Amino acid sequence: MGVLSSISLLLLLQAAAAAASSVSYNDSSSSSLMQMQWGNARATWYGQPNGAGPYDNGGACGFKKVNEYPFMSMTSCGNQPLFRDGKGCGSCYKIRCSKHPACSGRTETVVITDMNYFPVPAAPYHFDLSGTAFGKLAKPGRNEDLRRAGIIDIQFARVPCEFPGLKVGFHVEEGSTQVYFAVLVEYENGDGDVVQVDLMESSRRGGGGRWTAMRESWGSIWRLDSNHRLRPPFSIRLRSDSGKTLVARDVIPVNWRPNTFYRSFVQYS
Secondary structure, three states, X not given: OOOOOXXXXXXXXXXXXXXXXXXXXXXXXXXXXXXXXXXXXXXXXEOOOOOOOOOXXXXXXXXXXXXXXXXXXXXXEEOHHHHHXXXXXXXXXXXXXXXXXXXXXXXXXXXXXXXXXXXXXXXXOEEEEEHHHXXXXXXXXXXXXXXXXXXXXXXXXXXXXXXXXXXXXXXXXXXXXXOEEEEEEEOOOEOOOEEEEEEEOOOOOOOOOOEEEOEXXXXXXXXXXXXXXXOOOEEEEEEEOOOOEEEEEEEEOOOOOOOEEXXXXXXXX
């Protein structure tokens, strides 16, 4: 979509979004990410008032400890157009509210880490925010006033993710074996989400040198069911929502273990 040249066109775009038109807030091409296309949505909150949402600080994307850096409890469930059956996991959005008297009008950034497909009236886009994120939209001292509202109207825009100081990380999931490998992908700058993951076995031990497509298991967890003993170390290739690829060479070592986190040396620029 080209750069809009007038305020009237921008207002028209917002009205179209409110009517659930064909405008996609998951179009993460470089041009759309730079334009800050604001649309209308509704927001609720769940969990503890000052919490990260889920009781276990996790969620349907598979991310862990979302109450800690870099998420810092600024997280949200997304409905289908946002969560996208897991392919929206890790996407970043600016949100703001102004209609409720307790709204500050400030913009805050949240990351999709969970899902909530429960329908909300008149809400093509629904953010079910953590208590922390919902309260951040309020004027100073009016967090509880805003939370008591329950459902509020907000504006939102897809934005690039930024995780300062972090490289893309891979958490090998519990239950992984020599013939079954599952991995959680997290901390991707830019698009924030992943639409395809491929694995390459070691080329030094025979049978390597080829990329094998992994399947999305759930959330941001991808799996490979093999008909032979997998040969580490493993390289992993990611493709983001906008088609950008990133390769982490030999990121999973020979002596890998389930339920272990491995940080790469690569990151989307």
